[in-house]
Amino acid sequence: MKEYYHSVTLRKDKCRGCTNCIKRCPTEAIRVRDGKARIIAERCIDCGECIRVCPYHAKVAVTDPLSSIERFRYRIALPAPTLYGQFKDMVDPNAILIALKKIGFDYVYEVARGADYVTAFVKEALKDPQRKRPFISSACPAIVRLIQVRFPELIDNIVDVDSPMEIAAQLARMEFCEKCGVKPEDVGVFFITPCAAKMTSIRNPVGRKKSSVDGAISIQEIYGPLYNQLSKLKDEEVVQIASPFGVGWANSGGACASLGIDSYLAVDGIQNVIRVLEEIEDEKLTDLEYFEGLACPGGCVGGPLTVENGFVAKNRIRKLAEKARGKPVPEDALQAVAPKIQWRFSEKILPKPVMKLDDDIVEAMKKMETIKRIYETLPGLDCGSCGSPSCRTLAEDIVRGYASEMDCIFKLREKVKQLAQEMIVLSEKIPGGRKETERQE
Amino acid sequence: MKDGYYSIEQVFRIKAWDFASAGEASSQIKKILKQLGIDPALTRRVTIAAYEAEMNLIIHSVGGEMRLKVTPQSIIVTAEDRGPGIPDIALAMQEGYSTAPEIARELGFGAGMGLPNIKRCADRLNIQSSVGKGTLLEMYFDIKAG
Numbered sequence: 001m002k003e004y005y006h007s008v009t010l011r012k013d014k015c016r017g018c019t020n021c022i023k024r025c026p027t028e029a030i031r032v033r034d035g036k037a038r039i040i041a042e043r044c045i046d047c048g049e050c051i052r053v054c055p056y057h058a059k060v061a062v063t064d065p066l067s068s069i070e071r072f073r074y075r076i077a078l079p080a081p082t083l084y085g086q087f088k089d090m091v092d093p094n095a096i097l098i099a100l101k102k103i104g105f106d107y108v109y110e111v112a113r114g115a116d117y118v119t120a121f122v123k124e125a126l127k128d129p130q131r132k133r134p135f136i137s138s139a140c141p142a143i144v145r146l147i148q149v150r151f152p153e154l155i156d157n158i159v160d161v162d163s164p165m166e167i168a169a170q171l172a173r174m175e176f177c178e179k180c181g182v183k184p185e186d187v188g189v190f191f192i193t194p195c196a197a198k199m200t201s202i203r204n205p206v207g208r209k210k211s212s213v214d215g216a217i218s219i220q221e222i223y224g225p226l227y228n229q230l231s232k233l234k235d236e237e238v239v240q241i242a243s244p245f246g247v248g249w250a251n252s253g254g255a256c257a258s259l260g261i262d263s264y265l266a267v268d269g270i271q272n273v274i275r276v277l278e279e280i281e282d283e284k285l286t287d288l289e290y291f292e293g294l295a296c297p298g299g300c301v302g303g304p305l306t307v308e309n310g311f312v313a314k315n316r317i318r319k320l321a322e323k324a325r326g327k328p329v330p331e332d333a334l335q336a337v338a339p340k341i342q343w344r345f346s347e348k349i350l351p352k353p354v355m356k357l358d359d360d361i362v363e364a365m366k367k368m369e370t371i372k373r374i375y376e377t378l379p380g381l382d383c384g385s386c387g388s389p390s391c392r393t394l395a396e397d398i399v400r401g402y403a404s405e406m407d408c409i410f411k412l413r414e415k416v417k418q419l420a421q422e423m424i425v426l427s428e429k430i431p432g433g434r435k436e437t438e439r440q441e
Numbered sequence: 442m443k444d445g446y447y448s449i450e451q452v453f454r455i456k457a458w459d460f461a462s463a464g465e466a467s468s469q470i471k472k473i474l475k476q477l478g479i480d481p482a483l484t485r486r487v488t489i490a491a492y493e494a495e496m497n498l499i500i501h502s503v504g505g506e507m508r509l510k511v512t513p514q515s516i517i518v519t520a521e522d523r524g525p526g527i528p529d530i531a532l533a534m535q536e537g538y539s540t541a542p543e544i545a546r547e548l549g550f551g552a553g554m555g556l557p558n559i560k561r562c563a564d565r566l567n568i569q570s571s572v573g574k575g576t577l578l579e580m581y582f583d584i585k586a587g
């Protein structure tokens with residue numbers, strides 16, 4: 001049950017059964033059956049591509065309502081740096097943080113500051129010559145899950161430093177409890193999220209047993225209340241402490257820039273990331289030191305739960321980052337917190353080979369032969385009318401027992417024609433049938 | 442048919458100088474092996490070797506065929522072409538030896554590491570070549586039980 005929690009879900013009432021989403025899903029996780037889309041839970045990586053492409057808004061990301069923070073006596077907000085780029089007129093990030101405090105949070109801690117810590121930890125990890133190259137960033141959970149499903153051979157390349165969100169959550173709780181003398185269990189920590197994948201990672205983390213975050217509220221949900229507060233703010237305390245590098249993590253390439261290494265590659269958009277991962281898997285990018293892959297176009301600024309156009313937001317983040325007040329995490333500060341938090345993955349990331357046809361190789365081979373045979377009889381148009389993303393996947397679905405050949409409208413038409421023909425032949429044989437009548441005339 | 446003898450085969454035609462489809466056969470091979478549930482590390486070795494062999498057919502030969510054969514115990518990839526053949530196999534096997542033409546080098550090929558890479562990846566390798574007739578490359582990979 002827990003294994004397959006997903007933030008991305010279908011609103012059946014809104015789904016019209018079109019083929020937009022099935023074609024775009026990077027793990028071929030969606031099928032249309034009986035006129036409605038269905039997500040195959042084992043395959044979904046919560047990348048949000050289907051949310052972006054659905055014209056009827058039938059694909060949604062389930063996040064927590066703002067009111068859910070009331071479960072806790074004390075509440076901490078963890079805004080993703082992406083939030084800073086959502087407001088017109090270049091609103092100072094500090095003002096956004098203060099506004100969060102006005103709408104019900106007792107404390108704010110920037111995930112961008114968490115990113116500063118991650119940068120420092122990853123710099124340490126990069127010094128180890130034993131580790132597999134290239135390092136693959138663990139920041140985007142959709143990409144980590146993509147690797148589990150489609151690139152299991154690259155699991156050991158994923159840098160085992162946890163995400164800025166997890167690190168920020170631990171630091172925030174620690175700081176707040178120390179400052180205010182409250183018990184950690186009375187404090188709820190909420191991530192302000194641009195994406196579904198992070199929500200899924202809170203409920204069902206990869207690389208750690210339990211998330212340090214208690215819930216996630218989407219940027220879309222919090223935008224209105226924040227916006228209302230922003231206009232009312234006077235001169236306020238300064239709480240913005242992340243460095244320009246940490247803020248820059250919202251944009252694709254931000255993580256690489258903060259590491260200060262030469263041989264890196266930053267790629268955004270899930271299909272682009274897949275292309276590069278194929279090359280890394282085939283050892284074609286041998287001199288690469290670090291790879292940052294982000295599922296959304298432009299990086300987290302293009303997340304499915306944002307408000308502002310991702311390209312505009314990206315530009316804004318670039319300018320806002322320059323003005324960020326903080327400095328990178330100094331060595332002694334890093335050494336001081338490292339023993340107090342869990343910054344490294346504690347659990348092994350396991351492959352999820354959902355593409356494989358059978359656990360038994362002979363059975364898998366037999367299924368593959370059958371798929372090939374069926375595929376050769378299909379029209380090869382990849383039209384999607386059958387509800388599977390391509391003729392090839394329909395053939396696979398038939399063999400896996402999820403579909404039948406008659407789901408193909410061309411096959412169905414052939415069959416109907418053939419049946420009609422048979423009907424004519426039969427009707428001719430019936431006494432009093434057409435032939436008989438003709439003869440009588 | 443006894444399970445031990447069950448096998449599947451897939452043939453790919455490779456055209457000389459067809460850079461537009463370069464790598465397609467080896468990426469198909471990778472996909473097939475992933476679907477069969479072959480161990481990821483082994484899949485990687487087969488894919489790398491297949492890619493090098495495919496590129497050699499594209500760059501150095503007049504064209505030919507690649508063949509993937511999978512049995513429960515082994516994976517065999519062969520690359521067979523119709524010429525021009527390799528005059529000195531031992532020399533061709535040396536790291537850094539390459540006769541790749543300038544245009545191929547400009548595209549980033551011709552480091553002379555293809556055949557040595559294939560040797561490193563395959564569990565066993567067999568090359569036969571005769572000048573004017575063609576080259577046959579047979580790459581064997583063992584599937585370990587478990």
Ligand SMILES: Nc1ncnc2c1ncn2[C@@H]1O[C@H](COP(=O)(O)OP(=O)(O)O)[C@@H](O)[C@H]1O
Pocket residue numbers: 493497498500501502522524525526527533534538539540541550551552553554555556557576
């Ligand atoms: N199929 C082939 N037909 C003819 N010659 C070949 C073939 N494959 C390899 N060779 C020869 O062997 C040399 C070394 O091959 P390889 O190690 O793959 O390096 P590269 O392809 O970079 O030149 C090639 O430059 C070419 O002279």
Ligand code: SF4
Pocket residue numbers: 008024025026027028029030039043044045046047048049050051
């Ligand atoms: S979230 Fe991504 S992986 Fe999941 S069904 Fe949608 S497109 Fe597919």
Ligand code: SF4
Pocket residue numbers: 046047139140141142143194195196197198294295296299300301302303304
């Ligand atoms: S790129 Fe950022 S916003 Fe998009 S899925 Fe990954 S972590 Fe979430």
Ligand SMILES: [Mg+2]
Pocket residue numbers: 493496497551553554555556
């Ligand atoms: Mg070569």
